[in-house]
Amino acid sequence: MKQKIAFITGINGQDGSYLAEYLVGLGYEVHGTVRRNSTPENQDIRLSEIHLKIHTHYGDLLDQGGLEKLLDQIQPDEIYNLAAQSHVRISFDIPQFTVQTNAIGVLNILEAYRRACPDAKFYQASSSEMFGLSVEEDNFQRETTPMNPVSPYGCSKVFGYNIVRNYRRAYGLHTTNGILFNHESPRRGSNFVTNKVCKTAAQIKLGLQDKLELGNMDSYRDWGHSKDYVRAMHLMLQHDVPGDWVVSTMETHSVREMCKLVFNYLGMDYKNYVTQNPKYLRPEELPYLKGDSTKIRTELGWKPKYTFKEMMEEMTQCWLDSFNKK
Ligand code: NAP
Ligand code: F7E
Numbered sequence: 001m002k003q004k005i006a007f008i009t010g011i012n013g014q015d016g017s018y019l020a021e022y023l024v025g026l027g028y029e030v031h032g033t034v035r036r037n038s039t040p041e042n043q044d045i046r047l048s049e050i051h052l053k054i055h056t057h058y059g060d061l062l063d064q065g066g067l068e069k070l071l072d073q074i075q076p077d078e079i080y081n082l083a084a085q086s087h088v089r090i091s092f093d094i095p096q097f098t099v100q101t102n103a104i105g106v107l108n109i110l111e112a113y114r115r116a117c118p119d120a121k122f123y124q125a126s127s128s129e130m131f132g133l134s135v136e137e138d139n140f141q142r143e144t145t146p147m148n149p150v151s152p153y154g155c156s157k158v159f160g161y162n163i164v165r166n167y168r169r170a171y172g173l174h175t176t177n178g179i180l181f182n183h184e185s186p187r188r189g190s191n192f193v194t195n196k197v198c199k200t201a202a203q204i205k206l207g208l209q210d211k212l213e214l215g216n217m218d219s220y221r222d223w224g225h226s227k228d229y230v231r232a233m234h235l236m237l238q239h240d241v242p243g244d245w246v247v248s249t250m251e252t253h254s255v256r257e258m259c260k261l262v263f264n265y266l267g268m269d270y271k272n273y274v275t276q277n278p279k280y281l282r283p284e285e286l287p288y289l290k291g292d293s294t295k296i297r298t299e300l301g302w303k304p305k306y307t308f309k310e311m312m313e314e315m316t317q318c319w320l321d322s323f324n325k326k
Pocket of ligand 1: 009012014033034035060062082083084085086087105126127128179181184189
């Protein structure tokens with residue numbers, strides 16, 4: 001059988017790096033884009049275990065011509081569009097760049113794909129942030145929940161989601177949206193709340209830091225593990241019919257509960273160390289997320305392997321180990 005070829009935008013991000021490892025393990029030839037960066041040493045940190053087994057190319061979602069040239073050369077079977085300005089609070093600081101990348105960038109890669117390799121299957125990294133303030137009466141968000149975004153990031157992702165559905169219907173392309181709820185790992189950027197808490201709690205434990213400043217501790221998130229979620233991305237593209245699937249753990253926890261768990265793991269009480277700094281509050285907050293992933297569980301047989309507690313402990317332990325090595 002012919003070796004399958006995958007193309008991943010944002011291959012050096014959290015999800016891109018786990019997805020690349022997963023696909024290499026399944027026997028795929030894996031290609032992906034990285035952006036030009038003045039310090040190239042930092043770019044393949046998350047790819048260190050597989051960089052010899054994959055092909056990286058310079059590429060940017062803002063450069064449609066460049067994307068088309070790459071797709072024309074590579075002729076992938078599967079395209080995973082994971083590249084994005086993915087930080088919600090930062091999307092308030094740089095709204096134009098966020099929208100250019102996360103909205104127009106999706107259109108750019110869809111056009112490149114339509115022209116260069118329309119027989120491929122296409123995955124779009126859509127997000128629970130699109131639901132914003134909408135919650136169903138049973139306290140879940142699901143595929144049919146109206147979208148009511150509350151950040152430039154959420155608004156940009158709604159455009160990406162809709163244009164992917166439009167290209168599916170208009171041109172008969174195999175385009176799929178994964179509507180993923182928050183997912184974390186030791187590779188999560190340390191300015192997202194989970195990894196910020198794990199990193200700073202480990203520093204406090206080792207006497208390297210004395211306090212942790214956070215924003216809103218009363219928001220709730222449905223937090224899963226990135227490794228479980230990249231398996232879901234691949235499963236979605238193996239389905240004959242393209243569609244839209246929510247991926248979530250079906251549990252929700254507050255930022256406060258998450259802090260309690262992490263500090264308890266290290267034998268400390270978070271109340272003695274955590275303070276609020278208004279600089280980490282958002283101009284508009286999304287207070288509550290809990291995803292109903294019944295559709296992907298029943299139609300595609302996906303379920304997560306990690307529990308929330310296992311994931312938070314793995315992340316905290318990784319920081320402890322890394323500081324202890326220094
Ligand atoms: P991430 O770690 O921030 O990775 C994003 C990747 O996109 C990085 O490789 C980044 O490159 C690249 N990128 C940014 N702007 C780009 C541009 N203009 N052109 C090309 N590449 C660009 O994010 P992640 O957590 O892996 O998330 C992957 C995708 O899933 C994103 O689209 C995100 O919005 C979406 N998503 C994430 C979650 C979550 O909880 N993690 C949930 C739902 C949806 P640099 O390193 O050079 O910046
Ligand atoms: O914030 C609160 C913050 O930045 C989670 C992205 O992957 O998931 C992610 O977006 C919550 C929010 O993730 C701090 O206000 C409190 O309520 O970790 P976060 P996010 O905004 O939910 C969605 C699904 C995506 O698609 C995105 O790409 O935690 N919070 N104090 C804080 N958040 C941060 N970052 N820093 C704080 O100090």
